[in-house]
Amino acid sequence: MSKKLIALLLAAMMVLAMLAACGNNNNTNTNDPGNNNPTTGDNTTPADPTAKKVYYTYLTSDHANLNFQDNVDSPSETPAIYCMCFLYRSYPDESGLNFHYIPDAAAELPIQIDEHTWNIPLRKDAHWNNGDPINADTWIYSFKTALDPKLANRMGGNVANNAITIVNAESYMKGEGATWEDVGIKKIDDYTIQIITEGENSQKDVCNHFYSREKSPIYQPIYEQCLSADGTTSSYGADLDHWMGCGPYLFTTWDYDNVQIYTKNPDYWLADLFHWDEVNIRIVPEMNARVELWEKGELDDLSPDAKTIDMYIDDPRMVSYGSLSVYHIDINCKNPNNPICGTDAYRKAIYHSLDRETLAKNIFGHTKPAGWYVNEQAGLLSANGLCYRDSDPGNEVEDMVNSWGPYGYNPDMAWDYFVKACEEVNIDPETADITILYAIDESDTEWKACAEYLEQEWKTIFKGHMNLEIVAYAGMSATDFKKTGDDKWDLSPNDWSRGASRTYPYTCFYYYLSSYSGKPNNYTNQEFEDQYAYCESIKNGDYNTLLEETAKLEKIYLEHVIHTPVVQAVNYQLFSDDLILPVSTWVPGFGWGTIYGDKNV
């Protein structure tokens, strides 16, 4: 009797589960097959001009605070661009294909006085949300605070040196002798400030420099209230009561780790450019929950992750665009337990052992194999918009790589280089038994699968004489794990990319210079450093020459395998049919411009 009952109960539960799985989800986010362009908002439903336009979006995590000079969290970029003003702001072209800069708190675009000097006239009607004026004193106070050596603001370096380098700013910030009077930021009058740069820059560079969160102004009365007695710490922006906004939207609700709500600021001087009445941002760390919200029509956009892309790959609302990231594997050359890792031949053996086509297709999915490192976006923001990968020098590098094998994969070359590496360190390759530690974040399933694939593949390529051992770590970044010791890892995946490479392609190698304190590997090469320095020296000259020199740099990188590239990432994005975006394609450095978006309601 009891067995029957249990069986009946289990059967009932299974039926219930099936019913639940088959249930109609009342998806309000209807998928109209006729509308395959998410950016046009080509919806025939007449819009109701009185209806409230709310943009529903999400962040995967909340930002720490609203002190943009110190906050290194990337999610803090969102409240900054919505709720703060800047000197300049990016704005879409009428063509919907590109963007340009418009004056925000500035009255006009920067005026070049001489090779290094720019004057920035300021609007006289710019003001804080409480009505207090924003003038030259506001900006000077804000920049001085950002660079204050006592405060040690973590984003201060970006004020000193980003798209432009401000004279003596870094020296002042680091307390290396320069005083504030030496810094190239000056007040000319109440409504004009002057910027003095190192090197020559374009007007676009100056605008670009001043459009990022750390260059937004800070409200002096509150900031000083929040300053510690010794002037070393400020709690400015810790919550909405200790912060002041001045942008197109008012930050009305901040329930930390749950929701942020911005409402339109009717008093903002450029209010006509912004169409949302409200921006509702949910904090949704879980991908499954994001998908559910999207399916229920409670989100206007969704960035599917690698596992979710397949669900939407045929969805006409999905758009894709090249990423800034080339996934790669960092190589340790100083593991004391593995003398072979100090040789270039070993690095080449690893490079040629990666079947990038298989990895892109079967492991990472929806990515492109890449035997090179300069990313697909590199150069898109250059003067003539020519992407390095589409240029002759870039193609020449690709041809060189493909001459070795598809995307550099060549098991015979891998074995030959392995033999050579063994000989260089006096190991007999036929009796060698080398274990390579592949350190991965335990939660990173793609890289874990990649490691497991290579584990098997290497048994064939290196004939059992060089084997992979997976070392999983959790609860820390790869950078932190590597710092626990050179003997803990040999290979470690990475996806670092550098936004500046969109303008100057060679800068994607920046993180691998010996001068970069957070360098993710320990290999240095003088030829590589010299070539990088040379590219830096000619960056504002002829762009074609710069591309040729970047190709030389990339060849040096490949010759010494500074690290080994694996796949070029591709970004995917879903937009609801009701959304009207200001651009018809993803614009590097601008994105989709959802802040200027609109909606059919």
Next chain:
Amino acid sequence: MLKYILSRIGAMLLTLFLIMSLAFMVVRLMPLSLFENPETDPEIQRKLEDKYHLNDPIPVQYFYFMKDIITDLNFGISVKIRPGLDVFNILISRLPPTILINFISLFISIPLGLIFGTIAALNRNTWIDHVISVLVIIFISVPSFIFGAVLQYTLTFAWPVFPTLYDSQAVTFAQKMHSLFLPIVALSLNPTATIARYLRGELIENISSEYLLLARTKGLTKAQAIVRHAFRNSLIPISNTLISMITGIMGGSLVIEKMFAIPGEGGLLVKSIFAGDHFLTVAVLIFYSAVSLVTILIVDLSYGIIDPRVRVGGGKA
């Protein structure tokens, strides 16, 4: 009894002190800097470390840590999760949703567990007992986050009766509870089943005991005998399980809070550990330890109420 209570409180404070010291040591002895960031200039990093005494020897840091807590209830300042905010204030601000889901789960579980346990015991070896027993096994074996995921899918997506995420903007208590219903249910299934299982076993044993037979022969009805004697005696071992249930619920809420985007203490602990916000991590650990210790204290003291024989030094019951 007063002496007993004071001795228990003293033992609790001593344990808390040891936990605080251990938490401080474990977190501070981690090799990496609190301000580790490749983008941060090493000089700036050093200055930040000086600011928070992180370059002082560990005993000196420990002295500052204990002094600040004892004299000012100051657990330090968050440096990563909410930079500049007092850690204690962060803890307090995240308390309401955690209290709501953890304690409501517990308070729901206790009567439900007692009801189902009693029903199962009184209907021993009938289909009712079998159904309850099967459910008990399922609810005990499957972790709460699995139920959370199933409930989230079925009742927020397939049949959208509840919101997918916690709604902190809810105005009324009823609206708030509507968005907290699923996480509370997910968290309360396991403790309900645990109580039901224990009570069923204890009650069956007590119902068939000789003292209950004596009670019946002295004229008590079956219901009177069970409620006055068997049920009360069955509660003693169950009160002990409350400790593990509370820690179990709190452990489960670490994941449940993340699933339902509930801005509570559980999410804060996980976030602070991953972010390396050591001051905050230590404070949240102390909070969780304090809750567990207070629970143990309450359970210890409740023994005396449930069973007078347990009273220490009381004697004259």
